[in-house]
Amino acid sequence: MKEKLIWTYRLFFPKKIKSNLSLKQRIKMNKSNYLLIAPYFTLFTLFTVIPVIASITLGFTYFNMLNIPKFIGLSNYVSVFLNDEVFLLAVKNTIVFAFITGPISYILCFLLAWFINDLPRFLRTVLTLVFYAPSLSGNLFMIWQFIFSDDQYGLVNSVLMTIGGMGIIQDPIKWFTDAKYIMITLIIVQLWLSLGAGFLALGAGFKTVDRSIYEAGVMDGVKNRFQELIYITVPSMKRQMLFAAVMQISSSFAVGNISIQLAGFPSTNYAGHTIMTHIYDYGSVRYDMGYACAISTILLLVMLLTNKLITTLLMERD
Amino acid sequence: MELAGKVKEKNFILYKLKKSWLNYKTSISRTKTLNRSIGGNIVVFLMLVILGGFMVMPLVYAVVSAFKPLDELFIFPPRFTVNNPTLKNFKLIGQLSGALWVPYSRYIFNSVFVSVVGTAGNVIVSSMAAYPLAKNDFPGKKLLFKLVTVSLLFSGGVLGLVQYIVISKLGMINTYWALLLPAMATPMGLFLMKQFMEGISTSLLEAARIDGMHEFGIYWRIVMPNVKPAWLTLIIFAFQGMWSMTGGNFIYKESLKMFPTALAQIQSGGIARAGVASAANLVMLIPPVVIFLLTQSSIMETMAHAGIKE
Numbered sequence: 001m002k003e004k005l006i007w008t009y010r011l012f013f014p015k016k017i018k019s020n021l022s023l024k025q026r027i028k029m030n031k032s033n034y035l036l037i038a039p040y041f042t043l044f045t046l047f048t049v050i051p052v053i054a055s056i057t058l059g060f061t062y063f064n065m066l067n068i069p070k071f072i073g074l075s076n077y078v079s080v081f082l083n084d085e086v087f088l089l090a091v092k093n094t095i096v097f098a099f100i101t102g103p104i105s106y107i108l109c110f111l112l113a114w115f116i117n118d119l120p121r122f123l124r125t126v127l128t129l130v131f132y133a134p135s136l137s138g139n140l141f142m143i144w145q146f147i148f149s150d151d152q153y154g155l156v157n158s159v160l161m162t163i164g165g166m167g168i169i170q171d172p173i174k175w176f177t178d179a180k181y182i183m184i185t186l187i188i189v190q191l192w193l194s195l196g197a198g199f200l201a202l203g204a205g206f207k208t209v210d211r212s213i214y215e216a217g218v219m220d221g222v223k224n225r226f227q228e229l230i231y232i233t234v235p236s237m238k239r240q241m242l243f244a245a246v247m248q249i250s251s252s253f254a255v256g257n258i259s260i261q262l263a264g265f266p267s268t269n270y271a272g273h274t275i276m277t278h279i280y281d282y283g284s285v286r287y288d289m290g291y292a293c294a295i296s297t298i299l300l301l302v303m304l305l306t307n308k309l310i311t312t313l314l315m316e317r318d
Numbered sequence: 319m320e321l322a323g324k325v326k327e328k329n330f331i332l333y334k335l336k337k338s339w340l341n342y343k344t345s346i347s348r349t350k351t352l353n354r355s356i357g358g359n360i361v362v363f364l365m366l367v368i369l370g371g372f373m374v375m376p377l378v379y380a381v382v383s384a385f386k387p388l389d390e391l392f393i394f395p396p397r398f399t400v401n402n403p404t405l406k407n408f409k410l411i412g413q414l415s416g417a418l419w420v421p422y423s424r425y426i427f428n429s430v431f432v433s434v435v436g437t438a439g440n441v442i443v444s445s446m447a448a449y450p451l452a453k454n455d456f457p458g459k460k461l462l463f464k465l466v467t468v469s470l471l472f473s474g475g476v477l478g479l480v481q482y483i484v485i486s487k488l489g490m491i492n493t494y495w496a497l498l499l500p501a502m503a504t505p506m507g508l509f510l511m512k513q514f515m516e517g518i519s520t521s522l523l524e525a526a527r528i529d530g531m532h533e534f535g536i537y538w539r540i541v542m543p544n545v546k547p548a549w550l551t552l553i554i555f556a557f558q559g560m561w562s563m564t565g566g567n568f569i570y571k572e573s574l575k576m577f578p579t580a581l582a583q584i585q586s587g588g589i590a591r592a593g594v595a596s597a598a599n600l601v602m603l604i605p606p607v608v609i610f611l612l613t614q615s616s617i618m619e620t621m622a623h624a625g626i627k628e
Contacts, residue, residue, distance in 0.1 A: 023457055030456035032533035040447030041462060043503035046488075048469050051480035058480070065483075108369060115366040118354070125614055129607065131373050136606040138562025139578060140599050142585070143380040146592055155379065158395035192376060197506070197555065197621075204621035225358055239625020246471060254473035276475065283479040284567075292479055300476050307471040 052300070059294035064287050076294035087295070089270050090278040093183065094253060094299075097274060098306075101187055102252040105194035109244060112195065113202040114229065128203060135196040141258060144189045148175035176263045179271035186263060186272050190255055198244030205240030209233055242314050246307050253303050256280065275299045384408070384596040391592050407597035414584045414594065420573050422580055429577035432494055433560040433605075436501045440556040441549045444507030445515075449537045451508070452515035453523060463512070470505040482567055496568035501560060507552050513623040514548035515541060547616035548623075554613050558606045578602065 021029070059076055061069035080087050116127045134140055147155045150172060157172040175185045209232065214222075217232045234241070256276025259265075263272035266281070275295060283292035378398065383391065385403040412422070450456065451463050481500060490496040518541060526536050542549070564578045581602065585595040610617075 026457050030450075030454070033450040033454050033456045036450050036533060036537060037447040037462070039443045040503050040508060043443065043499055044466070044469075044505075046484060047481055047500040047503060048474075048477065048505070049465070050484055051477040052469075054483065055477065055480045111365065112369055112373075115362055115369075118362075125611075127370065128614070129610060130377065131370070132610070133377060133603065133607070134373075136558050136610060137599065137603045138558075139581070139602060140377075140380065142599065143376050143383075143596065146383065146596075147376060147379060152394055153392055153396055155396050162395050192373065195373070197624075200617055201621040201624045204618045204624070207618055208622040225354060225362075237625075240622070243624050250471065250473040254475045256475070279476075279479060289479070289483070296476050296479060300472050303472040303476070304468070 055293045055296045055300065058290050059297045061290045063289040063293075065289055069290065072290070076291050077298075080291070080294055080298070086270055086273065087275075087278055090273045090275045093271075093273055094255070094275045096183060097187070097190065097255045098249065098252045101190045101194065101255070102249050105191055105252065106198070106245060106248045108191065109195055109199040109202055109248065110241075113199060113206055114233075117203070117206040128200075131195045132199065134193050141189055141193055142261065144185075144192070145176075145262060148185050150174035150177060176272075177268050179267075179269040182263050182267055182271040186255070186259055189258055189262065190252070193258065194248065194251065196247060196251065198247035201240045201243045201247070202237070205237030206233065208240075209236045238314070242311060245310050245314070249306055249310060250303055253299065253306070380596050380599060383593055384600050386593055388593060407593040408601070410594045411581075411584065411598050411601065420575075422577075424573060425575060425577040425580040428574060429561065429563075432497055432563070432565075432576065433557055435494075436498045436560040437553055437556040439498060439502040440504060440507050441552050443502045444504065444552065445511045445542065445545070445549060446537060448508050448511035448515055449541050450533075452512045453518065453520065453541075454533075466505050466508050470509055474504075478567075485568060491568055492571050492574065494569075494574070497560075497563060497565050501556065501563075504556070506555060510552055510555075510620060510624060511545065511548050513625070514545050514620055517623070518544050547619040550613040550616035551620035554606070554609050554617065557609055561606055562602070 027034070058069060060071060060073060062072050062076075063069035112127075112131055116124050116131075119127065149155075149157065152158055152161060152172045154172065154175070156175065157169075160169050161172065173181060175181050213232055213236065214228060217228060222228050222231060254276055256274050256279075259267060259272040259274055259277050260280065265277060267273060276299070279292050279295050279299070282288045282295065382398060382400050384407055385405070386400050387402055387404045387406060390397075390401060451459060485491065485496045485500070488495075490499070522540065522544075523536055526540050531539070562578055563576060564582065565574075565576050566579060569575055581598045584598060585591055
C-alpha cells in the first residue's frame, strides 16, 4: 500500500534528476548543446556584446583611431550636454522622429494589416508585397528625390504650382534644402519606409485569431467590426503587437541614413540632423571616436529604456 | 418534341443557376459577413485607397520613370503616364557599367556571392543555436537568450562605429569576412527560429534520442525539416539586408565592391540620369521580390510566432 502511494505520488511529481548533479557535471553532460550554440554566440560576442562594452568604455576616453585611448572621465558626456548645441538640435529632431513617426507608422502598419486581412487571398498577397516593397530594397527610397525635386519638374512642386489654374505656390519649394521643409519631407519618406517586419508580424497576428472566437463574439453581442477589433482581435494578438511596437520604435530612433542620402550631410542649418547623423559626423568625419561612442551609448540607453517601458506597460495590462 | 427538350434544358440551367447562387450566398454569409456592414466597408475601402495610395504612388512613379525616354522625363507638369515607353534606360545600365574599370558582371557576382553565402550562414548559424535554446535545458540558457532579446530592443545601426573598430582590429578590412560574419549572428534570426522551434513536439525529439541519434543529427534531420517556414522567412529577411549592402565602409578594392556601389556610381550622374537610376532600382528590386513571393505563405506562418513574451 505504502509503495503504491509513493509510486502514484512520483507519477505526478517526478524526482528531479538534475538537481543531484553539480554544475560542472551538468555542463559536461550538455556538451553537444554548447557545441551547437558556439558559432552563434562567438559571433554574437564579437559583433554585438564587445561593441556594446567597447562603446560604453570608449565613451570615457579621447580616442582618434591612431593613438591609444586616453581616459578623460565624464568630460565627453559633460560637453555633449553642455557645449554641443548641434547635439541638442539632433536630440530634438530625433525626438520628433520617434514621437511622430513611431506612433503614426505603428498605426499605419496596424490599419493596413487590418484592412487587407478581409480581402481575398490573392489580393492580400499582392498588397502585402506592394506595401512591403519599400523595405525590400535598400535604395528604392531614392525615388523621393525626384518626387520632392527642388525644381518645377518635381512631382509635388508641379502639382502645387498648377492646382486650380494659378497654383498654391508661385515658386518651387526646395524640399530637401530649405530648412523649413526638411523635417516634414523626411518624416513622409520615413513613414513610407516604415512598413517592415512589424507590419508582417501584425498581418500574421490578424490571421492567427480563430474564427470561432469571432462567432462566439457575435453571440455575446459584438455588433460591428470596431467592437470586434477592440474586444476580440487586439487581446488575441498582443504578442505580435508588442513585437511590432519594438520594431517601429527602434527604427524611428535610428533614422539617419535617409537624412544623409536625401537632405545631404550636413543638411541646411542642421535641420535634418539626428543623433545617428551626429554619430556619423564625429565617428566617420572627425574621427573623435570617444565622443561618438559617448553619443552611441546615450542613444543605446534611450532605445533600451523606451522599449523596456513600452513592453512592461503593455504586458501589465494582461 | 424538340421544343419540350429545349424547355427542359432551360429549366435545368435555371435550376443549376439558382442552386449555385444559393450556394454562393450561404458561402458568403458563412465566411465573410460577420459584423461587416456596407457603410463600414465603404469607410474601410476609402481609407485603404488613401493610405495604400500613399504607399503605392512612389512605386508606380519609379516604374513609370524607368520606362520614360529622356525627353519625357522633363515635361512640365510631370506625368504619371508614359507616351513612348522605352527600354533605353535598362540598356544604358549595361553600357554605363561597361565603361567602369571593372566589368559589371564582376559586381553582380560579388553581390550574389555575398548575399547567398551570408544568407545561408545566417540561417544555419542562427537555427543551430536556436534548437538547444528552444528544446533543451542546460546551464546558462536563460541568460544567453535574455542577452539576445535585449539586443533585439535596440537597432544594430547604433553599434556600426564600434563594429568598424572591431572588424579593423581583426584585420578583416577589404575581405568579405567583414560583411559576412556580422550578418550571420543576427538577434532577429535567432529569435524567429527559437520561437518557431518551441512548437516542435518534445516526444519526437525524445524518440530520436532513444534511437541513438546525435544532437547534431537531430537538429539537421528532424528539427530543420520541421521548421521550414521559419527558415524560409529568415531567408528573405537576411537576403534583403545583404542584397542592398554596399559594403562601402569595409571594402575599398574595386574588384571586390558590390553591385549597389556600381549602381550608385551610375546614379551620381544627377538629374539627367533619373531614368537610368529608376531602371537600376527596379533591377535591384527583382531578386528580393521573387524570393518574397516564393516564401510569402511561410512568412505569415512564422511571423505569427514572432510575439514577445516575458
